[in-house]
Amino acid sequence: MYGLVNLAVEDLVRRQFGDEVWARIKAHAGVTAPEFNRMQTYADSVTYQLVGAASAELGAPAADILRTFGRHWITYARDHGYAHIFKLAGRDLKQFVRNLDNMHTRLGATFPDMDAPSFSVEDNADGSFDVHYYSSRPGLQPFVVGLLEGLALEFDCEAAVSIRDSRASGADHDVFTVAVSPLVGR
Ligand code: HEM
DSSP states (O other), rough: BBHHHHHHHHHHHHHHHOOOHHHHHHTTTTTTTSSOOOOOOOOHHHHHHHHHHHHHHHHHHHHHHHHHHHHHHHHIIIIIHHHHHHSSSOSSSSHHHTTTTHHHHHHTTTTTTOOEEEEEEOOOSOOOOEEEOOOOSOOOHHHHHHHHHHHHHHTEEEEEEEEEGGGGGGGEEEEEEEEEOOOOOO
């Protein structure tokens, strides 16, 4: 994945736990390069190793780290040059998710080697909606949960995300049910 993703992991760890913990996680993951380059592609294994090392060093399940990372990715992307995308891509969470494939396609102009995921949306009778997530990469389901939660906050809403179907239990892709409610007191 592009270095931008690893830089966002680094930013999360440094902010929450400090430079020393980041140095330990990096060493644990076997990363020797002094810094990540935003536009360079790295083997996916680098990102997975960082998450695994963070899990070991912080004593937290990898799924929790991925979910927190998903939430962080939204603010990181917004604060690192992609704020315009959030303004353009939708007036609410559902519309934004419907536009995600277009958004990643447009980002392909900047990140030509990107292997982007794909999303589609289906309405449910009770007002919630299902998000279908297709990826060539395994194990990122909790990351998407965090992304959807973080994205909802951009629209002053809270998203309750539940797993409807999962590759881990044999389905060919992951499906989430998302129920959105307005954030009170903000
Ligand atoms: C402006 C914000 C965003 C930018 C700049 C961005 C860019 C990227 C980049 C560069 C990658 C790495 C792909 C690669 O190197 O092959 C990526 C992956 C990914 N993006 Fe986005 N993205 C953004 C927003 C989102 C949002 C809002 C979601 C979902 C709600 C999302 C879902 C994902 C997922 C799940 C991956 C992991 C790859 C996979 O599943 O196979 N992204 N994105």
